[in-house]
Amino acid sequence: MNIKHYLPILDWIPDYGRRQATSDLVAAVIVTVMLIPQSLAYALLAGLPAQVGLYASILPLVVYAVFGTSRTLSVGPVAVASLMTAAALAPLADMGTPEYIAGAVLLAVMSGLMLTVMGVLRLGFLANFLSHPVISGFITASGLVIAASQLKHIFGIEASGHNLIEVLQSVISGIGDTNMATLGIGVGALVLLVFARKRLKPLLTALGLTPRMADILTKTAPILAVLITTLVAWGFQLDQQGVKLVGEVPSGLPGLTLPTMDLQLWQQLAVSALLISVVGFVESVSVGQTLAAKRRQRIDPDQELIGLGTANISAGLSGGMPVTGGFSRSVVNFDAGAETPAAGAYTAVGIALATLFLTPAIAFLPKATLAATIIVAVSTLIDLPALGRTWRYSKADFGAMLATIVLTLVHSVEAGIISGVALSIGLFLYRTSRPHSAIVGLVPGTEHFRNVLRHDVQLCPKITFLRVDESLYFANARFLEETVMDLVTREPELKHLVLVCPAVNLIDASALESLEAINERLRDAGVNLHLSEVKGPVMDRLKGSDLLKHLTGQVFLSSFGAWQSLTGKARDLKQTA
Amino acid sequence: MNIKHYLPILDWIPDYGRRQATSDLVAAVIVTVMLIPQSLAYALLAGLPAQVGLYASILPLVVYAVFGTSRTLSVGPVAVASLMTAAALAPLADMGTPEYIAGAVLLAVMSGLMLTVMGVLRLGFLANFLSHPVISGFITASGLVIAASQLKHIFGIEASGHNLIEVLQSVISGIGDTNMATLGIGVGALVLLVFARKRLKPLLTALGLTPRMADILTKTAPILAVLITTLVAWGFQLDQQGVKLVGEVPSGLPGLTLPTMDLQLWQQLAVSALLISVVGFVESVSVGQTLAAKRRQRIDPDQELIGLGTANISAGLSGGMPVTGGFSRSVVNFDAGAETPAAGAYTAVGIALATLFLTPAIAFLPKATLAATIIVAVSTLIDLPALGRTWRYSKADFGAMLATIVLTLVHSVEAGIISGVALSIGLFLYRTSRPHSAIVGLVPGTEHFRNVLRHDVQLCPKITFLRVDESLYFANARFLEETVMDLVTREPELKHLVLVCPAVNLIDASALESLEAINERLRDAGVNLHLSEVKGPVMDRLKGSDLLKHLTGQVFLSSFGAWQSLTGKARDLKQTA
Known part of the structure; x- marks a missing residue:
């Protein structure tokens, strides 16, 4: 096994020229514009200060460019991993406290170490035990839980809970305290984003843009919602009206953070870190393989573990949160013409610049806008018709999928995924025990x-x-x-x-x-x-x-x-x- | 599903005549003679008073005759289940205390309920996940642990421990306190039993007995050891010399015992009860099927669960301990000509008579004799060459077998069997995940x-x-x-x-x-x-x-x-x- 195997960057950097650099730069600008609101929003979803999302979108992207095998995967905070982070940390500390933030750092480092070790030991096949119906059911259920958890920000009320039922109960009981200004911002942002998704592309095409360009521009609509609502909040001093804003964000790049050496905390977070790792890896690899196949490239799943692992370790060490390859961002990166992982490194520079210079403006960003961004983003994850398709094809697969969905919704994300995996293995063993x-x-x-x-x-x-x-x-x-x-x-x-x-x-x-x-x-x-x-x-x-x-x-x-x-x-x- | 399915006794009782009754009675007499020392010895092994073994050899045999499908299986206390009973109860109470005895009753009732429910729900296939190498490794390792645990009775010393290493350490450190009279009885009994096993059969054959009769008589040698050592202990008043005797045993049949309703205890014993059930069932069915095939009869594994389940429930309710089908006893029953489960019921009558009339004599029986009986009996369970055979055929099977043996020896019987099952399932899944x-x-x-x-x-x-x-x-x-x-x-x-x-x-x-x-x-x-x-x-x-x-x-x-x-x-x- 030579060193080159562990450094996929050596595959492409010798041939890297002006043409690739131009394509990568264009893609990086578009992805940066898309990633700024996403990284803030997913930090909010994980219960972390906004800047943590930005920190997780700098160093990990550079590290992935060195160790990752996908040419176009866009690494950073994603919705499902953020939800899982919040679920893992909720029993240990209150949101936003230093212990909570230290927990997020530890989760990133532990996930990173687990992924890297799995990669070096070539244990990528373990991820195969997350069957397609289980992962699809899990993503659907997570999307529902995430969307519900953001309702409190749209209404401007207090609410909490670890599963759909608790969250909805909490939202309903608090709905009398709705803050109208917040609701206005939230609904406004939602309308804008839904409009952008449904109508903007035909409009731009009619204006003469190519369908691909129209598609890409449509995906940057969230930054528009961020800009408009930030201006409105600043102009009308909406914080005086009780609209919750992101608030002061420290400006400047993150320093080195070392994870806590509290062994008890390592033990408590071990299962969560493993699940975040495996779910993130499965999603990343499937996005990466789909994109690679379109250009007849290949992905090495075991090296991909190392790429994602080192990215997560660096996320933790730079004060961030768990990261993985995001589906919609990677597709935009690909469509915008990214040719090499250098596009990711350029994106990191863009986010670093934002962290240095845009933080004063971010202070006036309403949380309701970020919640609207999250709700629209996760709505694409929810695939309920898959239940019907799976039912028609295989009752066993349907059973595993349904168990995953129901337990994720009514109990917790971890119970959902563990029971799904256990049930699919159990059903397979049962089937082989009474052969045809x-x-x-x-x-x-x-x-x-x-x-x-x-x-x-x-x-x-x-x-x-x-x-x-x-x-x-x-x-x-x-x-x-x-x-x-x-x-x-x-x-x-x-x-x-x-x-x-x-x-x-x-x-x-x-x-x-x-x-x-x-x-x-x-x-x-x-x-x-x-x-x-x-x-x-x-x-x-x-x-x-x-x-x-x-x-x-x-x-x-x-x-x-x-x-x-x-x-x-x-x-x-x-x-x- | 008609009632007859659940009452296999209806298959044979209509045709039951004088010929069958004669064959069954002859077999019952021989099995009774064999079962008396065994039931006392296995009660000792389980850490229970001697009479508990007798109680477990009365009602369960009658119940099995009604609900069991094997014509020749001899149900009662067996070595491995007794070891597992001791291992399950050791953390909960001191040997011989009323709590300990109540625990054994509860274990029997719980095992019985689990087996019966599995039978009614037709879940017998679950037992298939105990693969052949795992069960064979487990029996070998249990045999070693059991033999080691009896050394203290042979030497007349105090010793304890939950696995081979602890037991051997404890025996070695106590060997200075050896009681010479006890050692004399123990070694004498061992020599007699080994002689009977190795030499008695050729001798009897030379004296003109048929090989089958010689074989059966050889198996009754333990009663001879019991008689001789009891007479010696009584004649020389060996209890004055520090030889531990079984002591006063209450005479008379057992009354109805209800299991404790302490829910916490039910929870604590659940895993142990399940393992005792499954291991006992697997062994019973394999003995039963081997014997049935010789006479072109069939066994219904799901009904067999009900047969063993009801036998165990009745064992618990009559103050006994977990029971299952014993290998050597069943073979003797078969070879002695038993034709129907009525032989088991007649054996129950024999044991009941012994409980009523022989208990005063049992008081003088040295524990060292019972220990010798156990050691010689379990020596046939130990099959170390199986390790080599399995290694040559399949490294995966060998791995599961070795893990079972090592963990049973150095940790506990439960860890051994659980890790063996988990490993064999894991290796199967791994294999199918990278197909040829x-x-x-x-x-x-x-x-x-x-x-x-x-x-x-x-x-x-x-x-x-x-x-x-x-x-x-x-x-x-x-x-x-x-x-x-x-x-x-x-x-x-x-x-x-x-x-x-x-x-x-x-x-x-x-x-x-x-x-x-x-x-x-x-x-x-x-x-x-x-x-x-x-x-x-x-x-x-x-x-x-x-x-x-x-x-x-x-x-x-x-x-x-x-x-x-x-x-x-x-x-x-x-x-x-």
């Missing part, structure tokens, strides 16, 4: 064997071909014994049983014991046991075992070979109805 | 396709047949994407990719998304995606999805059909080296 099996026969005119119940096939008395559609392992070893013995009891004339094994990808020690027991019991019953279509890797193992020595029949390469040999020149053929 | 796949070609002169790396097969340029040897599900969905895209990158001439699916037993929602992504990416690359040998149940699902609508290629019944259609009359055939 079929008696197969010869499709006339071919050498192909199929299920007698589904196809018109030839059978031969005294010979049964049984196909078991699963690897044989401990969970179904006893089931196999029962299936075979049932079959033998039903067919007293049977002389040869051929176990057709194209679907058997593994025979473990438990199944080997079962096969030996089956072989012995069949021998006592006067039936020979044969195997056919045993795959290479499975056969390699069996050769080292006693089963083949004791086997009363033969091992055939193909089922047709078994048929020819056992029927003897295809005598006694009998066509089924 | 192979490029396959046509075996000349057949219609059969095999791995190019293992067989001389025909290939066709521009067409690749890729066989993936695993169900496609969330854990390997991304792996599949990578495998296919790697292949396409390596073969720029490729026009058709045929995914050969005989081993694909499931395509879940995550894998479906991946297949759609693969189809799309291949289309962009100018490659058509085909499927072949898709199984019926998988095809049924795919028909309801969008994949088939978007598929750029076709679905072929057989790979040979795909070959014929795509090569067009088998042009361009090329033989591999």
Whole structure:
């Protein structure tokens, strides 16, 4: 493994020229404009001071440009990770206190360390256990919780809660205290953003812009909402009217922050950090792969773990919060023409400049505007029709998805995701523990064997071909014994049983014991046991075992070979109805 | 489901006649003689007064005769369940105290309820997750721990500990206090029992007994050891010499005991009760099935849960301890000619008579004799060569087995079994997450396709047949994407990719998304995606999805059909080296 593998920047920096620099700079300007309100908003969502969001959008972007393998992923604070951060820290400290901020730093550092270690140990496959329905259900439910949690800022009331029900109850009981000026700002921003999303693109296209440019400009609408509402709040001194503003934000770049060495806190946050890491990684990789495939590039998931891991460590050390690749931002970055991760580094410079010079203006930004930005952004995450699609395709997948959604909504994000993963693994194991099996026969005119119940096939008395559609392992070893013995009891004339094994990808020690027991019991019953279509890797193992020595029949390469040999020149053929 | 299903006794009682009664009575006498010392010894092992073992050998046997499906299983206290009982109760109360005895009663009732509920809900398959290497490793390790725990009785010293290391340390540090009279009794009993096991059978055979009779008589040697050492202890008043005796045992049958309603205790014992249930069930069923197969009878595992469950409930209610089917006793019962579970009921009568009339004699029985009985009995459980056999066949199975053994020895029985189960499931999931796949070609002169790396097969340029040897599900969905895209990158001439699916037993929602992504990416690359040998149940699902609508290629019944259609009359055939 050479050093270059760990430094993907070396893949592109030697060829980096003026053309790439121009494309990257254009993309960086657009992403910066989009990222400023997002980073402030997601800090608010995580219960952190606004500048923490900005800090998390500087150093991590530069570090990802060095270690990440996606050319166009835009790293920074994202909605779901911010919600998970708030959920993890809520039981430990009050929002905005120094302990709370230190907790966010620690979460970023721990997530970063976990991701980096997983990357170095090449454990990226662990993320695969987050199945598609679970992650999709989790994102949908998180979107609903996030949107509900922002309602208090729109109405200008106090509200809290860790799940949808608590949040909605709290909002409803407080709605009498609505601050009208705040509601005006919030609804105004919402209308502006929804209008931009639904109508601005056709309008800009009609004005002569290319659809791609129109699309990109549309995505920068939040900065417009920020500018307008900040001016309104400043001009009308809305803070006097009780409108909550972001308030004074320290100007200047972040210094070095070291995470607390309170071991108890490390333990308390370990599960949360792991879940934030894995969820962030799965989302990042799926965005990155989708974009990479469009340009025939590749992503190395294990190196991607290192890229995201180091980005998170640097986020923590520079006083930020957990970061990951954001979907909408990455798409804008890609569409705006970013060619290399340098675009991310340029974006970091843009955010750094904003941190240095725009903070006085940010003081007048109403929180309601940021809440409106969040609500509109997460509305695209909510995919309820996916429930119907999954239900129609697979009841097991639907079950895992529904459990994830319901538990995330009524209990907590962590309960949602953990139960989803556990349920999908459990259902998979259950399914493999009672495998489908079929008696197969010869499709006339071919050498192909199929299920007698589904196809018109030839059978031969005294010979049964049984196909078991699963690897044989401990969970179904006893089931196999029962299936075979049932079959033998039903067919007293049977002389040869051929176990057709194209679907058997593994025979473990438990199944080997079962096969030996089956072989012995069949021998006592006067039936020979044969195997056919045993795959290479499975056969390699069996050769080292006693089963083949004791086997009363033969091992055939193909089922047709078994048929020819056992029927003897295809005598006694009998066509089924 | 009719009532008869739940009352297997109705299967055999109508035909029960004098012949069966005679066979069953003979077997019952032999098993009773064997069970008396065993039930006393296993009560001692569990840290309970001797009579508890007798109580657990009366009512449960009668109840099992009504609800159990095995004709010859001998239910009662067994070594491993007794060790697990001691391990579960040790943290809660001191051995022999009323709280401790109440805990054993509760464990029996809880195990019984769990087993019965699992049986009614037909959850017997859960026991399958206890793989063969894990259970075999667990029994071996338990045997070692049990043998070590009895050394203190042989030496007549005080010792304690929850795992092998603690027990051995404790024994070694106490060995200076050895009571010589106790050691004499213990070693004497050991020598007698080992002699009986190794030499008695040939001797009896030489004296003219049939090998089967010799074998059965050999198994009753423990009662001889009990008789001799009891007489010696009584005659020489060995209790004056410091030899620990069983002591006064209340005579008479057990009354009704109700389990405590202390909910906290129920919670504390829940995991232990579950493990005792499952381990006992797995062992019982495997003994039962082995014996049933010899006489072409069948066992219904779900009803077996109910049989063992009700037996355990009755064990608890009659002041006993957890029971299950014992291996050596069941074999003796079978070999002695037992034909129906009535043999078990007759044995219960035998034990009841012993409880009524033999208890005064039992008072003089040295504990060292019982310890010797236990050591010799569990020595047959220890199967260390299994480690080597498993290592040679499968490293994954070996890993699970070793983890079970090591954790049982150095930590506790519960840690051992839980880690073994978790590890075997984890390794199975890991394996299926990175499936074997192979490029396959046509075996000349057949219609059969095999791995190019293992067989001389025909290939066709521009067409690749890729066989993936695993169900496609969330854990390997991304792996599949990578495998296919790697292949396409390596073969720029490729026009058709045929995914050969005989081993694909499931395509879940995550894998479906991946297949759609693969189809799309291949289309962009100018490659058509085909499927072949898709199984019926998988095809049924795919028909309801969008994949088939978007598929750029076709679905072929057989790979040979795909070959014929795509090569067009088998042009361009090329033989591999």
